[in-house]
Amino acid sequence: MIDFKNAGKEQTEFLKDAFLHKKIAHSYLFVDPMQVKGIATAYWLACLFNCTGENKPDGTCNECQRILSGNHPDVFLVDSDGKKTLSIDQVRPLKQELSKSPVEGNRRFFFIKDAEKLTLAANNALLNLLEEPVAPVVTILITNNENQILPTVRSRTQIISFENEKIDSLKSALLEYGLTADEIEELGNTDSLEQEVKYLYQELFEHNDLALVRAYHLAQSASLAKQKFVFYWLKSLCLQDLDQHNNVQQVSHLLDLLIQCDKMQTSNVSFINCLDYLVLNF
Ligand SMILES: [Zn+2]
Incomplete structure (x- = not known):
């Protein structure tokens, strides 16, 4: 519908x-x-x-x-x-x-x-x-x-x-998610990062070993702003799938893990350890 x-x-x-x-x-x-x-x-x-x-x-x-x-x-x-x-x-x-x-x-x-x-x-x-x-x-x-x-x-x-609308709504969603205006500015165009995170998301669902490799790669290159974006984007992909009733059980499980990652990040667990936790527990 x-x-x-x-x-x-x-x-x-x-x-x-x-x-x-x-x-x-x-x-x-x-x-x-x-x-x-x-x-x-x-x-x-x-x-x-x-x-x-x-x-x-x-x-x-x-x-x-x-x-x-x-x-x-x-x-x-x-x-x-x-x-x-x-x-x-x-x-x-x-x-x-x-x-x-x-x-x-x-x-x-x-x-x-x-x-x-x-x-x-x-x-x-x-x-x-x-x-x-x-x-x-x-x-x-x-x-x-x-x-x-x-x-x-x-x-x-x-x-x-519909592109401007996307940029505006992304900006306000990121602010709401806890990124600062400076961090959003620093992110600039997020197209390629979105794509990278989407691959990670797909690999997670395929239980593909590449997921871990990609996670390490992301961790090496990601500034703090990008790290936040990675988790934000993984969550939006989950929500999109839930919206369309795709893989509801698995997606909900991933979403739980992502919320756990948020908590880990606020208690200063490193980005790579959070990603590790995510990949190994999914
Ligand atoms: Zn009508």
């Missing part, structure tokens, strides 16, 4: 304005590092068109509920399902759907998550879909990396960015 409370505030305001002026584009590219807000905003838009409540979209009427639970005949989602690529076979059904009229509302919605994973063939199939001046369809590509979208695709879409 999608929760459109996660939808971007500025972005929904912008789209609502376009909707009221009948200026909704027929294709968008949502650039969102985490994709959560992007997806929620896409579903929010489908609800806006179909909601039967007074405050559109309310998220609670029958139409909204069907859309948010993935059971509306005019709303389609294609995603990579954890695979490395999005193939033409996954995009093709959309082309078939394209020739049909909306079943119930006055627009159909095609959402493509993980659009950076589209293969060349899938991209080309999509081009036709974006080109053909078609039936009332709104296609929304959602990606975490705008640079991996073919320029030919990009140029046919209206781009809506």
Whole structure:
């Protein structure tokens, strides 16, 4: 079930304005590092068109509920399902759907998550879909990396960015977590550190020996600010997984260990000893 409370505030305001002026584009590219807000905003838009409540979209009427639970005949989602690529076979059904009229509302919605994973063939199939001046369809590509979208695709879409929002909300979350403003400044762009921590997280779950190697590597290179960030980011990955009900038991266990690590850090246990404790007890 999608929760459109996660939808971007500025972005929904912008789209609502376009909707009221009948200026909704027929294709968008949502650039969102985490994709959560992007997806929620896409579903929010489908609800806006179909909601039967007074405050559109309310998220609670029958139409909204069907859309948010993935059971509306005019709303389609294609995603990579954890695979490395999005193939033409996954995009093709959309082309078939394209020739049909909306079943119930006055627009159909095609959402493509993980659009950076589209293969060349899938991209080309999509081009036709974006080109053909078609039936009332709104296609929304959602990606975490705008640079991996073919320029030919990009140029046919209206781009809506969720990136600033990510930076702002990350900053305030880190302040809340106990980092000082100076430390946040020192961290700068956290993209590569996030990636490194994500690998560690995956290795932990695979019970891969590399986890320990990576932990040592992180410990060698990490300033105090980075150390705090590592634990912060491991926790956010856990919370994201809990949110999506992935591996609930294991994730909860890891979260318990991370809270233990927080306590160890405040009593001056070294970073590497905390990581050691984490890897060996998980
Ligand atoms: Zn509604």
